[in-house]
Amino acid sequence: MNVLLVFAHPEPLSLNGALKNIAIDELQKVGHSVMVSDLYEMNFKAVADKNDFLELNNSDKLNYIKEQYFANKNGTFVEEIKLEQEKIQKADFILFQFPMWWSDPPAILKGWFDRVLSYGFSYGPGVYDQGNLKGKKTMLSITTGGDDFSDYGDFGIKGKMEDLLFNVQHEKLYFTGLDVIEPFIMPSGSDDEKRNEYISEYRNRLRTLETLPVIPFRPLSDYENGQLKTVSNV
Amino acid sequence: MNVLLVFAHPEPLSLNGALKNIAIDELQKVGHSVMVSDLYEMNFKAVADKNDFLELNNSDKLNYIKEQYFANKNGTFVEEIKLEQEKIQKADFILFQFPMWWSDPPAILKGWFDRVLSYGFSYGPGVYDQGNLKGKKTMLSITTGGDDFSDYGDFGIKGKMEDLLFNVQHEKLYFTGLDVIEPFIMPSGSDDEKRNEYISEYRNRLRTLETLPVIPFRPLSDYENGQLKTVSNV
Numbered sequence: 357m358n359v360l361l362v363f364a365h366p367e368p369l370s371l372n373g374a375l376k377n378i379a380i381d382e383l384q385k386v387g388h389s390v391m392v393s394d395l396y397e398m399n400f401k402a403v404a405d406k407n408d409f410l411e412l413n414n415s416d417k418l419n420y421i422k423e424q425y426f427a428n429k430n431g432t433f434v435e436e437i438k439l440e441q442e443k444i445q446k447a448d449f450i451l452f453q454f455p456m457w458w459s460d461p462p463a464i465l466k467g468w469f470d471r472v473l474s475y476g477f478s479y480g481p482g483v484y485d486q487g488n489l490k491g492k493k494t495m496l497s498i499t500t501g502g503d504d505f506s507d508y509g510d511f512g513i514k515g516k517m518e519d520l521l522f523n524v525q526h527e528k529l530y531f532t533g534l535d536v537i538e539p540f541i542m543p544s545g546s547d548d549e550k551r552n553e554y555i556s557e558y559r560n561r562l563r564t565l566e567t568l569p570v571i572p573f574r575p576l577s578d579y580e581n582g583q584l585k586t587v588s589n590v
Numbered sequence: 591m592n593v594l595l596v597f598a599h600p601e602p603l604s605l606n607g608a609l610k611n612i613a614i615d616e617l618q619k620v621g622h623s624v625m626v627s628d629l630y631e632m633n634f635k636a637v638a639d640k641n642d643f644l645e646l647n648n649s650d651k652l653n654y655i656k657e658q659y660f661a662n663k664n665g666t667f668v669e670e671i672k673l674e675q676e677k678i679q680k681a682d683f684i685l686f687q688f689p690m691w692w693s694d695p696p697a698i699l700k701g702w703f704d705r706v707l708s709y710g711f712s713y714g715p716g717v718y719d720q721g722n723l724k725g726k727k728t729m730l731s732i733t734t735g736g737d738d739f740s741d742y743g744d745f746g747i748k749g750k751m752e753d754l755l756f757n758v759q760h761e762k763l764y765f766t767g768l769d770v771i772e773p774f775i776m777p778s779g780s781d782d783e784k785r786n787e788y789i790s791e792y793r794n795r796l797r798t799l800e801t802l803p804v805i806p807f808r809p810l811s812d813y814e815n816g817q818l819k820t821v822s823n824v
Binding site for chain 1: 600601603604630636637638639640650651652653654655691692693694695696697698700701703704707718735740741742743745746747748749753754756757760761762765808810813815816817818820
């Protein structure tokens, strides 16, 4: 497989940096080809604005989504965005490595979603399982603060991890048609023993990436006008 | 009251820009003082990195949160961050105006959370209702895509709006001790009649900001080791 690894952490020597290197190592060992988008190293621009387009369809009033549509049609994205989109097109699998900051990806990665996964490119007219990246897979590898998951779950103060990740996994990744694999999540404060266990589990996952189960999000056909069909209206 | 309005949209002539102007207008009319952080106009830096600090506690390996702690203690944040923190300290109420992009705030606003609401300043050691911004209030004013809320709710494909907003309202704003008012949410594709109704509702809210009900998030004391106490262990 061609794997695109999108990495969003400012420190190469961090746990996130280590997990990035482990991923490259394991993926190459089993014969995958790895492209890396190290967003901090690339000095990736996070902010979506009019400078993302070589020309504007309407320069009097910026409608960012509409400009994405025209840029996609006319090939007028700036080079930085074009290059990321080319990597995505080439990729069979997109792996994300980032720390949870404020229960969400760092701003530099949010900017990657805002700018790269544009209307007309990754979705539109199709969305969710009809999105344009259909057929490709993705997985999050993330670190959380603290040394365990005691804040999470049905009765945890932060709620269920899958709910916190819904905005990324369902509303961004699955929205573009990607099949989303269960995330790998590691508390950054794990002690050495726990840390080795997590890393060993992660290495195993990376070796078997192609066969890992996909999160069973519902297909678009289960909904009508945005609402789940009931037995009575099927 | 002193109100800080944080605005995150690239186009002043957009619906978001109009709502920002309406807020300034109404708030001033009823006698509040309004500070505006127009993040796009300020060319606000979204990306958290080592350049956010005038000096580093450990320049060999960046631990962003730890550097925030030291910068807060030593007054060594860069000017841009200091100014935002001064505005927050002066504010009784923080109002956010932004569009939902990918079910989340634009990257430029995520960057404001990452960089400005630093450890030691907005939280730490206290969190949630013990956070350092306790006593201040906040509210989101946001726009969604589409022309109605048909994608939302218990059986909507995007789920409940309050769940989508949990990451911002509970995990960011309430985490710092802020009292969070119910959000004002307007579909950007509303027709003229609906649009006028929404704007009229928004003006009413702005006039009565001080008396609007706060979302009843649970106090930290309801939890033990991150988990909700049950009757049996209270």
